[in-house]
Amino acid sequence: MAPIDSINQLVESHNKENKVMIWSKSYCPFCKKVKEIFNNINQPYKAYELDLEANGAEIQEALLAKTGQKTVPNVFVANKHLGGASDTEAAFKEGRLTQLLSGDDKEYDYDLFVVGGGSGGLACSKEAVKYGAKVAVADFVKPTPKGSQWGIGGTCVNVGCIPKKLMHQAALLGESLTDAKAYGWSTPEKNTHNWETMVQAIQDHIRSLNWGYKVQLRQQNVKYYNKYASLVDKNTLKLVDRSGKEETVTARNIVLATGGRPIYPDVPGAKECCITSDDIFSLPYAPGKTLFIGASYISLECAGFLHGLGYDTTVMVRSILLRGFDQEMANRIGDYMEQEGIKFLKGYNIVKFEKLEEGTPGKVRVTYKNAEDKIESAEYDSVVLAVGRKPLIDDVGVQNAGVQLHEKSGFVITDNADRTNVDNIYCIGDLAEGKPELTPVAIQAGRLLAKRIFAGAQKKCDYENVATTVFTPLEYGACGLSEEDAIKKYGDENVTTYHSNFTPLEATVAHRLDNGCYAKLICNKTDDERVIGMHVVGPNAGEMIQGFALAFKTGATKEHFDDLIGIHPTNAEIFTTLDKTKAEDPAVTGC
Numbered sequence: 001m002a003p004i005d006s007i008n009q010l011v012e013s014h015n016k017e018n019k020v021m022i023w024s025k026s027y028c029p030f031c032k033k034v035k036e037i038f039n040n041i042n043q044p045y046k047a048y049e050l051d052l053e054a055n056g057a058e059i060q061e062a063l064l065a066k067t068g069q070k071t072v073p074n075v076f077v078a079n080k081h082l083g084g085a086s087d088t089e090a091a092f093k094e095g096r097l098t099q100l101l102s103g104d105d106k107e108y109d110y111d112l113f114v115v116g117g118g119s120g121g122l123a124c125s126k127e128a129v130k131y132g133a134k135v136a137v138a139d140f141v142k143p144t145p146k147g148s149q150w151g152i153g154g155t156c157v158n159v160g161c162i163p164k165k166l167m168h169q170a171a172l173l174g175e176s177l178t179d180a181k182a183y184g185w186s187t188p189e190k191n192t193h194n195w196e197t198m199v200q201a202i203q204d205h206i207r208s209l210n211w212g213y214k215v216q217l218r219q220q221n222v223k224y225y226n227k228y229a230s231l232v233d234k235n236t237l238k239l240v241d242r243s244g245k246e247e248t249v250t251a252r253n254i255v256l257a258t259g260g261r262p263i264y265p266d267v268p269g270a271k272e273c274c275i276t277s278d279d280i281f282s283l284p285y286a287p288g289k290t291l292f293i294g295a296s297y298i299s300l301e302c303a304g305f306l307h308g309l310g311y312d313t314t315v316m317v318r319s320i321l322l323r324g325f326d327q328e329m330a331n332r333i334g335d336y337m338e339q340e341g342i343k344f345l346k347g348y349n350i351v352k353f354e355k356l357e358e359g360t361p362g363k364v365r366v367t368y369k370n371a372e373d374k375i376e377s378a379e380y381d382s383v384v385l386a387v388g389r390k391p392l393i394d395d396v397g398v399q400n401a402g403v404q405l406h407e408k409s410g411f412v413i414t415d416n417a418d419r420t421n422v423d424n425i426y427c428i429g430d431l432a433e434g435k436p437e438l439t440p441v442a443i444q445a446g447r448l449l450a451k452r453i454f455a456g457a458q459k460k461c462d463y464e465n466v467a468t469t470v471f472t473p474l475e476y477g478a479c480g481l482s483e484e485d486a487i488k489k490y491g492d493e494n495v496t497t498y499h500s501n502f503t504p505l506e507a508t509v510a511h512r513l514d515n516g517c518y519a520k521l522i523c524n525k526t527d528d529e530r531v532i533g534m535h536v537v538g539p540n541a542g543e544m545i546q547g548f549a550l551a552f553k554t555g556a557t558k559e560h561f562d563d564l565i566g567i568h569p570t571n572a573e574i575f576t577t578l579d580k581t582k583a584e585d586p587a588v589t590g591c
C-alpha cells in the first residue's frame with residue numbers, strides 16, 4: 001500500500017497540472033457523460049481511470065477525504081472541486097462551467113454580454129449558449145431624424161438586406177409582367193403598383209422575423225434587454241430603457257456588435273429635408289420623383305427598385321460608381337440602368353437642400369455644383385442620402401474601457417481574432433474596422449468567436465475573398481479581385497481575363513437583354529491560371545456567384561471551369577464555356 005502522503009500528492013499534482021481533471025472509472029456511464037460535456041465544448045481533460053490502476057482504491061479514499069465525495073466521476077476544474085456528473089451538467093447548463101474554466105474567480109452576472117442584437121450579435125449570443133455560457137444581448141434602436149424605428153434583428157432584417165431584396169423582387173415582378181405579354185399572357189395595358197400595399201406586406205414579414213428572434217432568444221436561454229448599453233468599465237455595462245430607467249450588469253466577456261447607421265453630410269438642410277435607407281423601407285407614402293445621392297451599393301440598389309416600381313429616379317454621382325468594385329462591371333450596371341430610364345447626374349456635389357413644401361412626400365429643392373463650381377438646382381419629391389455609413393459607437397462608452405478606435409474612420413480596431421486592444425472585449429460585424437460590411441460576414445465572425453471563447457476552438461473568420469452581390473436591376477455578383485486590382489497585384493503580363501456576353505434564354509422571347517449580360521474570369525497565368533477574380537452581370541447573379549464562390553475558395557483554375565460540364569440552358573453555364581480573352585469580342589450568337 002502506498003503511503004497516504006504520496007497518494008495525496010498524486011491527486012494534488014494531477015488536479016494542479018490539468019485544467020480539467022476527471023477521476024473516473026472506464027466502465028462508468030456517468031463518467032462517459034461528463035467526458036462528453038467537455039468533448040462537446042472542445043475542452044481537453046485528463047481522465048484517471050481508477051478501475052485500471054493498482055492504486056485506484058487508495059486514490060478513491062483520498063478523494064473521499066478531500067472532497068467528501070466517494071463516487072465517480074469526481075471532477076476538478078482549474079484545481080477546484082466541481083463534483084460529480086450532475087454537478088458538472090448543472091454547471092454547464094447554468095453557464096458556471098465556462099467561468100470555472102476561465103480561472104477567473106470573480107463573480108459576474110454574465111459570461112458574455114453582447115452589445116447589439118443584429119446579424120453578428122445574435123449569431124454570437126446564440127452560439128455561446130450552446131457551450132453553457134450565461135449570455136445576454138442588448139438591442140436598442142434610436143429613431144431616425146424622420147422618426148423611423150424598428151425591432152430586434154439589426155440592419156439586415158429591418159432596414160437592409162431583407163426589405164431591400166423584397167423591393168428588388170417587387171420591381172422584377174413588374175418586369176416579368178411586361179415580359180409575360182410576349183409569352184401570350186393578357187395583362188393590363190399599363191401595370192400599376194401600390195406602394196402602401198408593398199410596404200405593409202414587407203413590414204408584416206419583418207415583424208414576424210422580429211418576433212421569431214425574441215422567441216429564439218427566450219427558448220435558447222439568452223437574456224434579451226431592449227435597452228441601450230454602454231461600457232462603464234471593461235466588465236461593467238450600463239443599460240438604459242426607453243423611459244430612462246437605468247441598471248448595471250457585469251460580464252466577463254463583452255462583444256461589441258453595434259453596427260452602423262447612415263451618414264448625413266454636413267450640408268444645409270440634410271437632416272430636415274432628406275431620408276435615408278433607414279426610412280425608405282417603411283415609408284408610409286409613395287416617394288414620388290426621387291433623387292439618390294451617392295453611387296455605391298445602397299444608392300444603386302434602391303434607385304434600381306424604385307425605378308422598377310415606376311418612379312422617376314435620378315442618381316447623383318460625385319466620382320465613380322461602386323468604388324472598390326471592378327469598374328468595367330460597375331459601368332455596365334450603370335449603362336444598363338441609364339438605358340432603362342434612370343437618370344444620372346455625374347460629377348456633381350451637393351450644396352444645399354431646401355424644403356419647398358411639407359407633405360407626404362412634399363417637395364425639396366436640391367442645389368448642387370460641378371467641378372467648375374457651376375451651380376444648378378432641381379426639385380424632387382424625395383431625396384435619399386446614401387453617402388456611406390458611420391459606426392454606431394459614439395455613446396457606447398468605449399473610452400471608459402480604453403477600447404481603441406481607428407483614428408480616421410472611428411470604427412473599432414480588432415486583431416485577426418476579432419479582439420480589441422482590451423483583452424476581454426471583442427468586436428464583430430459592421431463596427432469592426434476594415435472588415436466587409438455584409439450580413440454573412442457578421443454571422444460567421446460571431447459564431448466562430450463564440451466557439452473560440454467558450455469551446456476552445458481555434459478557427460478564425462476568413463475575411464478574404466468574400467463573395468458579394470449588388471442587387472441592381474441587372475444583378476452584379478463578384479468574388480475575388482477586380483481586373484484592375486489583379487493587374488496591379490500580379491502585373492498585366494501575368495493576368496489573363498476570359499470573358500463573354502450572354503443573353504438569358506428567358507429574355508429572348510420578350511426581346512430583352514440581347515447580349516446584355518456579361519461574365520468574366522480573371523486568371524493568374526503564373527499559377528496554372530488559378531482564378532483570382534470572377535464577375536457576372538445578369539439575372540440572379542447572386543445565386544450564381546454563391547455556388548461558384550466555393551470553387552473559388554477551394555482554388556479552382558481555368559481548367560477546372562473548362563472541365564465542368566454545364567447545365568443547359570442556364571445563365572451560370574457561361575462560366576464553363578469562356579474561351580475568349582480580352583483581346584477578342586465578347587459578343588455571342590446562337591445557343
Ligand code: FAD
Binds near residue numbers: 118139140298430436
Ligand atoms: P447591425 O445589423 O447593424 O446590428 C447592430 C444592432 O445594434 C442594431 O440593432 C443597433 O440598433 C443596435 N445597437 C447599436 N448600439 C447599441 C447600444 N449601445 N445598445 C444596444 N443596442 C445597440 N449585407 C448583405 O450581406 N447583403 C445585402 O443584400 C445587404 N443589403 C443591405 C442593404 C442596406 C440598405 C444596408 C444598410 C445594409 C445592407 N447589408 C447587406 C449590410 C448588412 O445589413 C450589415 O452588414 C449587417 O446588418 C451588419 O450586422 P451587425 O450585426 O454588424 O450590425
Ligand code: NDP
Binds near residue numbers: 293297298318350436
Ligand atoms: P459606401 O460607403 O459603399 O458608398 C458611399 C457612396 O456615397 C460612394 O459612392 C461615395 O462616393 C458617395 N459619397 C460619400 N460622401 C458623399 C458626399 N458627401 N456627397 C456625395 N456622394 C458621397 O456606402 P453604402 O452606403 O452604399 O454601403 C455601405 C455598406 O453597406 C457597403 O459597403 C456594403 O458592405 C453594405 N451593403 C451591402 C449590400 C449588399 O450586399 N448587396 C447592399 C447595401 C449595402 P465616392 O466613391 O466618391 O467616395
